[in-house]
Amino acid sequence: MKKLSWLTKRPIAHRGLHDLNKKVWENTLTAFSRAVDRNFAIECDVHLSSDRVPVIIHDGDLKRLTRTDGFVWQRTAAEMQALKVGRTKDHIPALAELLDLVRGKVPLVIELKGIAGHDDGLVEAVGAQLNKYKGKVAIMSFDHWLIRDFGKYMPDIPAGLTAYGKDSHLIEAHFSMLAHGLDFTSYAAGDLPNPFVGFVRDKLKMPVITWTIRDRPAVDLTFRYADQMTFEGFDPDKMKA
Known part of the structure; x- marks a missing residue:
């Protein structure tokens, strides 16, 4: 298991340090820049464009974020980057733009x-970029078929399972993924505690981060059963004070 003390050192800004899509929208270069300025770690979402370029957007459907019909997989990276997010000047960024912006900060x-x-x-495609990146970076996914390829294309990058649920069939599925070289897990805070998180944290000494934290009760829950939070909509530093 890789050393990951850096993963839990600072709160992680969910899709960057946005303002719940009022003026600064999620997964934009503006939101990422604000996170860097505040020394928060950054969480973001990556899809694959039609020309096999990793682009940063949460939804597969373009409607909510760009008011455009269609899906990410139908557009080239250039077409994606031409789309504005919300009514802002920000565009859908490529992963390479984020890496160039952050540069390990x-x-x-x-x-x-x-x-x-x-x-x-x-x-x-993500591995081709991250394997050359000099900063601290981790990858994760809900999708088991993607995680099974992490070790093939990114053996040196810390790998995580994004997960939720307390039902036995979900917990069993999460346990099955431990065979694929996981280094951490990102778990829905509302589903804590549970046997999977308890096992990986207490027995395997694996870091656990939570999503998505929006208020004091969720902060308290996180630090009772996990090691760090992925947050949005508030300032963790001020809440701690």
């Missing part, structure tokens, strides 16, 4: 978003 936690039938090459 704060840690990155990159979630790979799989779209069955349209994500072939996503892990390989």
